[in-house]
Amino acid sequence: xxxxEPSPLKPDFDKRLKEKDVLPIIRKQREKFLNELSSKSAERxxxxxxxxxxxxxxxxxxxxxxxxxxxxxxMKYAEYLAPLLVSLxxxxxxxxxxxxxxxxxxxxxxxxxxxxxxxxxxxxLGVARNxxxxxxxxxxxxxxxxxxxxxxx
Numbered sequence: 001x002x003x004x005e006p007s008p009l010k011p012d013f014d015k016r017l018k019e020k021d022v023l024p025i026i027r028k029q030r031e032k033f034l035n036e037l038s039s040k041s042a043e044r045x046x047x048x049x050x051x052x053x054x055x056x057x058x059x060x061x062x063x064x065x066x067x068x069x070x071x072x073x074x075m076k077y078a079e080y081l082a083p084l085l086v087s088l089x090x091x092x093x094x095x096x097x098x099x100x101x102x103x104x105x106x107x108x109x110x111x112x113x114x115x116x117x118x119x120x121x122x123x124x125l126g127v128a129r130n131x132x133x134x135x136x137x138x139x140x141x142x143x144x145x146x147x148x149x150x151x152x153x
Contacts, residue, residue, distance in 0.1 A: 031142070038135045046128035054106045054123065062103070066096035085146060092137045095130045102126035 011026045037045070072078070073089050081089075106123025109116040141147055 042129040059103045069093040095133045098130045
């Protein structure tokens with residue numbers, strides 16, 4: 001299931017290439033895609049969100065990723081991590097947790113039918129805003145060299 005509708009990232013490459021040659025091509029396309037997303041407003045992103053995203057599966061996925069990052073930040077040797085890395089990881093964690101909260105908020109519409117539009121709109125816009133922040137943090141992590149993608153240009 002894709003967050004954005006239709007699924008916007010479909011890497012284009014020669015299928016005859018070896019994996020080691022394909023990875024840089026895909027990374028470059030992913031980088032372009034993330035930069036394009038980061039330039040969009042949260043309102044525009046909310047128009048692109050696939051409404052089937054708001055499921056327990058999505059909640060569990062983002063909750064698990066938030067927990068993984070939290071464990072990393074709180075590990076025994078975290079005090080040796082660069083302060084900027086820790087700060088970015090905490091931002092990432094917070095936004096992942098907020099995505100979970102907005103999924104729950106969106107789904108409250110099932111209980112409060114009279115206010116369905118409010119819950120859907122608020123949850124949708126909240127997810128879009130958090131995703132915009134997540135993309136910003138991921139780009140920053142790449143720029144700081146905390147990703148193989150950042151080194152391939």
